[in-house]
Amino acid sequence: MTPRIERHDLHGQGGREHEVYDMPARPPDDWAAVTDVPCPVEGCAQTVLWYEAGYVPGYRVCMARIAGSGAFDLDTIRHRFLAGLAIGCGDRPNLIRDDCCEREKDDNG
Ligand SMILES: [Zn+2]
Numbered sequence: 001m002t003p004r005i006e007r008h009d010l011h012g013q014g015g016r017e018h019e020v021y022d023m024p025a026r027p028p029d030d031w032a033a034v035t036d037v038p039c040p041v042e043g044c045a046q047t048v049l050w051y052e053a054g055y056v057p058g059y060r061v062c063m064a065r066i067a068g069s070g071a072f073d074l075d076t077i078r079h080r081f082l083a084g085l086a087i088g089c090g091d092r093p094n095l096i097r098d099d100c101c102e103r104e105k106d107d108n109g
């Protein structure tokens with residue numbers, strides 16, 4: 001999916017440009033459009049999952065399933081997003097890619 005580029009302030013440290021993915025609608029629940037759905041990042045085959053524990057409402061990450069299991073593998077977290085719904089952004093469900101935190105994780109090993 002090709003993202004739009006929009007300016008958002010995800011961490012209260014000033015706005016910067018982020019990729020924004022408009023997600024296929026799943027009425028009547030807009031949250032269903034951004035939870036347990038295929039990751040929208042080009043070339044990624046993982047699943048976008050709820051990941052709000054200890055973090056902020058609307059946070060999502062993509063993960064892969066553990067082979068032979070219904071569970072997901074935390075070690076496979078690759079892409080990070082904030083649902084636009086959580087910050088009143090957009091007139092349809094979208095995911096704002098938190099790419100700055102993806103890089104941080106890479107840097108820390
Ligand atoms: Zn992904």
Ligand SMILES: [Zn+2]
Pocket residue numbers: 010011098099100101102
């Ligand atoms: Zn970030």
